[in-house]
Amino acid sequence: xxxxxxxxxxxxxxxxxxxxxxxxxxxxxxxxxxxxxxxxxxxxxxxxxxxxxxxxxxxxxxxxxxxxxxxxxxxxxxxxxxxxxxxxxxxxxxxxxxxxxxxxxxxxxxxxxxxxxxxxxxxxxxxxxxxxxxxxxxxxxxxxxxxxxxxxxxxxxxxxxxxxxxxxxxxxxxxxxxxxxxxxxxxxxxxxxxxxxxxxxxxxxxxxxxxxxxxxxxxxxxxxxxxxxxxxxxxxxxxxxxxxxxxxxxxxxxxxxxxxxxxxxxxxxxxxxxxxxxxxxxxxxxxxxxxxxxxxxxxxxxxxxxxxxxxxxxxxxxxxxxxxxxxxxxxxxxxxxxxxxxxxxxxxxxxxxxxxxxxxxxxxxxxxxxxxxxxxxxxxxxxxxxxxxxxxxxxxxxxxxxxxxxxx
Numbered sequence: 475x476x477x478x479x480x481x482x483x484x485x486x487x488x489x490x491x492x493x494x495x496x497x498x499x500x501x502x503x504x505x506x507x508x509x510x511x512x513x514x515x516x517x518x519x520x521x522x523x524x525x526x527x528x529x530x531x532x533x534x535x536x537x538x539x540x541x542x543x544x545x546x547x548x549x550x551x552x553x554x555x556x557x558x559x560x561x562x563x564x565x566x567x568x569x570x571x572x573x574x575x576x577x578x579x580x581x582x583x584x585x586x587x588x589x590x591x592x593x594x595x596x597x598x599x600x601x602x603x604x605x606x607x608x609x610x611x612x613x614x615x616x617x618x619x620x621x622x623x624x625x626x627x628x629x630x631x632x633x634x635x636x637x638x639x640x641x642x643x644x645x646x647x648x649x650x651x652x653x654x655x656x657x658x659x660x661x662x663x664x665x666x667x668x669x670x671x672x673x674x675x676x677x678x679x680x681x682x683x684x685x686x687x688x689x690x691x692x693x694x695x696x697x698x699x700x701x702x703x704x705x706x707x708x709x710x711x712x713x714x715x716x717x718x719x720x721x722x723x724x725x726x727x728x729x730x731x732x733x734x735x736x737x738x739x740x741x742x743x744x745x746x747x748x749x750x751x752x753x754x755x756x757x758x759x760x761x762x763x764x765x766x767x768x769x770x771x772x773x774x775x776x777x778x779x780x781x782x783x784x785x786x787x788x789x790x791x792x793x794x795x796x797x798x799x800x801x802x803x804x805x806x807x808x809x810x811x812x813x814x815x816x817x818x819x820x821x822x823x824x825x826x827x828x829x830x831x832x833x834x835x836x837x838x839x840x841x842x843x844x845x846x847x848x849x850x851x852x853x854x855x856x857x858x859x860x861x862x863x864x865x866x867x868x869x870x871x872x873x874x875x876x877x878x879x880x881x882x
Contacts, residue, residue, distance in 0.1 A: 562638025711738035
């Protein structure tokens with residue numbers, strides 16, 4: 475159905491690189507279409523129907539670079555380096571004085587090969603992303619100040635389907651904290667993001683993703699992570715703003731003593747639908763992964779968590795932990811979970827679990843008996859429910875910013 479109405483010449487009219495390769499990926503996307511519930515990994519949401527309902531038609535195209543920046547969204551809570559991505563492309567860069575000559579940020583043409591993804595949204599992304607934004611932390615460099623990536627959209631787009639690709643490389647013995655902030659307030663768009671992280675030996679990457687501001691966009695984010703020996707990855711997702719959001723993470727613990735800690739909060743209302751999906755692949759000995767995802771749902775909202783821990787036969791001494799908990803604040807909300815373990819090694823410590831339920835009315839009654847009003851009692855219990863996830867953020871400046879933004 476998509477294929478009948480597409481003018482490829484018009485879609486790629488402002489692109490000069492890799493036209494034939496882009497068309498190949500785009501045609502594969504047209505063949506597969508947007509994901510629907512017929513695909514097992516998408517059993518909890520039909521993206522094709524969601525976009526059809528929320529977007530006023532599909533306008534495919536590649537945005538030209540936009541150098542305008544919105545200074546009103548700058549954080550003043552702490553010192554940091556600033557990277558602006560406008561409509562998915564690098565538009566502004568300001569590196570803090572303490573960290574100059576420690577990392578590189580460049581915008582470059584995409585590299586293509588013959589490999590076509592089984593994920594139709596990744597094919598769409600590669601076909602229609604304008605440039606690749608690459609951040610490289612140089613070997614042995616410790617980035618002192620957090621890097622904030624400001625993701626903004628503007629209203630003068632030739633497309634309502636915004637595609638962006640980023641690659642972050644940590645060379646050996648390096649360390650960085652990155653905060654991704656999304657200010658996508660231009661409504662009625664589909665934002666399709668692709669991230670590739672390469673964490674080399676003895677490197678430490680703390681990555682925090684905040685989608686806080688209310689909007690009517692639909693957003694999909696796919697992150698692929700490769701971690702080498704003694705590599706450390708810490709991830710926190712706060713998912714609240716978009717009408718529809720799906721954060722998908724594929725993490726490969728490739729070498730001994732690599733570790734990943736993935737934590738997240740879904741906090742939605744007003745008929746929104748948000749999902750977090752993780753695949754953690756333990757591929758070597760003595761690897762570790764811990765996941766904690768909590769959801770707070772209100773006003774006919776819907777959320778899902780799908781998490782899989784895979785342990786290869788050679789990955790002895792694996793430590794894998796996964797827990798999902800959901801708080802349903804009214805009877806019209808819905809939470810779905812699909813925790814999975816696939817283990818081929820025999821000397822491992824792995825567990826998973828998922829629970830959902832309502833607020834404890836006895837706890838509310840107890841607080842009210844101590845003179846606390848009903849609304850404030852509910853807020854105290856909800857804040858307590860999500861606070862242990864926030865406490866897992868190890869960067870103090872980022873943790874304090876998030877607590878302030880959430881009024882905790």
